[in-house]
Amino acid sequence: LTPQDSKRRFSATPTLSTNVDDAAYAVHNCADPPSDSYEGHRRWNNLSVVSPSSDLLTVASSRRFSSTPDVLADLRGADCCQDEEDDRRQVIQQRRRGGSIRSLFPHLDSRPDDTPSPSGTSAAAAAVSSELSPSAAGVKVAVRIRPLVERELQTLASATAGSNSTVVSVSSDDPKTLLVHQPSTANILSFCFDHCLDSTNPKSETYADQNSVYEKVGLPLLDKCLAGYNCCLFAYGMTSSGKTHTVMGAPVGDDRGLLPRFLQDLFQGKEIIEDQCEQLQVDISYYEIYNERIHDLLAASHDKSLRKVSLKVREHPTKGPFVEGLSVYSNVRTYADVMTWLALGNKQRATASTDVNQVSSRSHTVCTLGLKKLRIVDDENKEQQQQQTATNTSSSASSVQLCISSRVNIVDLAGSERQSVAGTTGDRLREGSNINRSLLTLGKVISLLSERVANEAGVNSSAKKSNNQHIPYRESMLTWLLRDSLGGNSQTVMIATVSPAPQHIDETLSTLRYATKARSIVNLVRLCKRNWSGSSEAAVALAQDNARQALEISDLRDQLQACKRQAEELENWKLARLQAEAVKENCPAASSDTGSQTTPKLSATISTSPPVSAAVVNPAAPSTPLRHRQLSIVDGGCTASANLRRLSSTAAAG
Numbered sequence: 094l095t096p097q098d099s100k101r102r103f104s105a106t107p108t109l110s111t112n113v114d115d116a117a118y119a120v121h122n123c124a125d126p127p128s129d130s131y132e133g134h135r136r137w138n139n140l141s142v143v144s145p146s147s148d149l150l151t152v153a154s155s156r157r158f159s160s161t162p163d164v165l166a167d168l169r170g171a172d173c174c175q176d177e178e179d180d181r182r183q184v185i186q187q188r189r190r191g192g193s194i195r196s197l198f199p200h201l202d203s204r205p206d207d208t209p210s211p212s213g214t215s216a217a218a219a220a221v222s223s224e225l226s227p228s229a230a231g232v233k234v235a236v237r238i239r240p241l242v243e244r245e246l247q248t249l250a251s252a253t254a255g256s257n258s259t260v261v262s263v264s265s266d267d268p269k270t271l272l273v274h275q276p277s278t279a280n281i282l283s284f285c286f287d288h289c290l291d292s293t294n295p296k297s298e299t300y301a302d303q304n305s306v307y308e309k310v311g312l313p314l315l316d317k318c319l320a321g322y323n324c325c326l327f328a329y330g331m332t333s334s335g336k337t338h339t340v341m342g343a344p345v346g347d348d349r350g351l352l353p354r355f356l357q358d359l360f361q362g363k364e365i366i367e368d369q370c371e372q373l374q375v376d377i378s379y380y381e382i383y384n385e386r387i388h389d390l391l392a393a394s395h396d397k398s399l400r401k402v403s404l405k406v407r408e409h410p411t412k413g414p415f416v417e418g419l420s421v422y423s424n425v426r427t428y429a430d431v432m433t434w435l436a437l438g439n440k441q442r443a444t445a446s447t448d449v450n451q452v453s454s455r456s457h458t459v460c461t462l463g464l465k466k467l468r469i470v471d472d473e474n475k476e477q478q479q480q481q482t483a484t485n486t487s488s489s490a491s492s493v494q495l496c497i498s499s500r501v502n503i504v505d506l507a508g509s510e511r512q513s514v515a516g517t518t519g520d521r522l523r524e525g526s527n528i529n530r531s532l533l534t535l536g537k538v539i540s541l542l543s544e545r546v547a548n549e550a551g552v553n554s555s556a557k558k559s560n561n562q563h564i565p566y567r568e569s570m571l572t573w574l575l576r577d578s579l580g581g582n583s584q585t586v587m588i589a590t591v592s593p594a595p596q597h598i599d600e601t602l603s604t605l606r607y608a609t610k611a612r613s614i615v616n617l618v619r620l621c622k623r624n625w626s627g628s629s630e631a632a633v634a635l636a637q638d639n640a641r642q643a644l645e646i647s648d649l650r651d652q653l654q655a656c657k658r659q660a661e662e663l664e665n666w667k668l669a670r671l672q673a674e675a676v677k678e679n680c681p682a683a684s685s686d687t688g689s690q691t692t693p694k695l696s697a698t699i700s701t702s703p704p705v706s707a708a709v710v711n712p713a714a715p716s717t718p719l720r721h722r723q724l725s726i727v728d729g730g731c732t733a734s735a736n737l738r739r740l741s742s743t744a745a746a747g
């Protein structure tokens with residue numbers, strides 16, 4: 094299927110029907126078709142793929158296809174969707190039996206390597222199909238116990254005459270089991286996690302320093318994102334439990350946290366990749382969620398007020414929620430550069446001193462890295478490809494292939510805090526309650542997702558009831574923005590940080606319970622591997638086009654919501670009016686005193702003729718508030734009420 098063919102088909106019929114084996118190849122290679130056919134398919138509403146035996150395989154209807162790779166992704170995605178739930182169920186059941194996920198999903202083992210596949214029909218189809226096969230990945234959970242801090246040592250010393258006993262430890266029999274000794278009951282509770290990192294005693298053989306935390310938790314994520322998976326790591330725990338120390342740590346030296354180490358290895362990896370005639374493009378953005386408002390932490394301005402402008406969250410139709418207007422620093426070249434951005438962001442982050450932490454984070458921070466692996470195609474290769482794929486790619490001299498694109502979110506959450514312990518008042522108290530509220534929503538989301546998993550595994554008796562339960566992602570900015578990381582398309586790791594001090598045992602147990610629930614969440618991950626060819630100019634144009642359309646859709650959604658709200662208000666108003674009229678009819682004396690005064694009365698003539706509609710849209714005296722404007726319906730019955738609703742909403746908009 095050449096671009097000319099596709100043009101013919103697009104203009105001839107509203108349905109694209111093609112042999113499915115060729116579809117991957119054909120649609121894939123339409124990256125730069127003539128503009129009219131390109132426009133044509135973008136407006137497509139019904140797109141069908143017919144299997145070789147001419148049975149209808151999948152119909153992707155009413156979808157927006159902004160680019161050719163997206164068309165393909167959507168097609169294959171629709172195809173894969175049918176198996177997703179089965180996959181998820183299988184994994185959960187396998188988990189319960191203690192089996193290996195890999196044995197269930199052989200494609201995890203036979204994952205295509207990172208080198209772009211050679212061009213050609215079957216190779217392109219294979220690459221695309223691997224890109225879109227979802228695989229199940231449980232959220233991994235690591236727990237880190239920090240050492241006792243000065244304040245805790247003092248409390249312990251005064252309470253137990255010099256003892257520095259701790260109540261949380263890693264089992265000596267099983268490094269994945271965490272033990273909590275409850276002093277009040279002398280019970281020992283045990284919890285099982287993917288990693289238990291004991292940082293209480295630097296002299297211990299099993300001491301988990303910053304490097305071993307990175308190697309156990311961060312390094313596997315680096316591998317994943319370089320292979321094209323979206324990744325997320327978030328640190329969760331009570332205030333002062335060591336989240337920022339774990340994620341950020343010191344800017345230099347052995348105490349550097351997980352993020353600087355991750356970035357260092359990423360940029361080392363970038364050098365290696367670039368030695369192999371490929372490019373790794375790294376983009377960075379960094380923002381905080383403070384009191385449910387989003388601030389760009391990389392907005393460098395001398396004017397402080399400009400730095401704290403509140404940004405909006407929007408919803409991209411395929412990529413999910415994103416922060417509109419956030420600075421993204423593209424193509425960061427070196428580790429030193431990225432650390433400069435990180436330092437700027439950390440400087441601008443909201444922190445304050447509380448009774449339990451001298452430098453307590455008052456906001457959740459999200460550092461997002463966008464990775465794109467590009468391959469430069471030389472002229473010789475390009476010609477070969479053009480022959481093989483019969484693609485009319487751009488005539489630009491520098492041609493690029495986008496092989497992999499993934500996103501990494503590193504999240505340092507603000508810690509939950511009890512006002513009595515943190516000793517907060519005023520602004521700090523308000524911040525604390527906002528932090529707690531968003532963490533509560535996070536907890537709710539985690540609980541519901543883990544319930545869903547339990548239901549699917551048949552553990553809950555009320556399976557049917559809560560299986561379709563709404564997950565309230567939108568109840569807080571945090572969960573909305575982390576939606577993909579919780580139950581979506583992301584390899585996710587949670588680091589739960591705890592204090593070993595007896596006085597914090599309640600918070601510790603609460604953190605461990607949340608962590609246990611989070612560990613039961615199973616995400617469905619897709620390899621974000623693309624085999625997209627085109628000129629660099631075309632790539633930029635495509636990206637801009639995608640972004641513009643995303644904004645358009647987001648705006649239209651907002652408008653739709655506003656219209657719905659208006660319609661509801663009008664419906665309520667109509668009901669109230671009908672009730673008032675009913676009262677008046679039944680009891681004219683009672684209503685004659687008050688009704689004419691308080692109920693907005695309508696005294697205009699409605700007809701369906703255009704001049705009247707126009708008059709309502711543009712009333713002569715628009716300064717009169719709508720509720721005082723008089724509008725009456727001369728026409729009777731259903732027609733009148735339908736007209737009333739439509740015209741009133743127009744008037745309200747006016």
Ligand SMILES: Nc1ncnc2c1ncn2[C@@H]1O[C@H](COP(=O)(O)OP(=O)(O)OP(=O)(O)O)[C@@H](O)[C@H]1O
Pocket residue numbers: 238239240242292330331332333334335336337338339450452453454455506507508509590
């Ligand atoms: N593993 C560790 N080793 C040594 N010191 C640590 C460790 N973890 C935390 N600390 C120390 O504990 C204190 C609190 O840590 P941190 O600020 O990282 O907590 P937090 O969980 O981020 O708190 P908040 O939620 O209030 O921001 C700091 O002084 C930090 O240096």
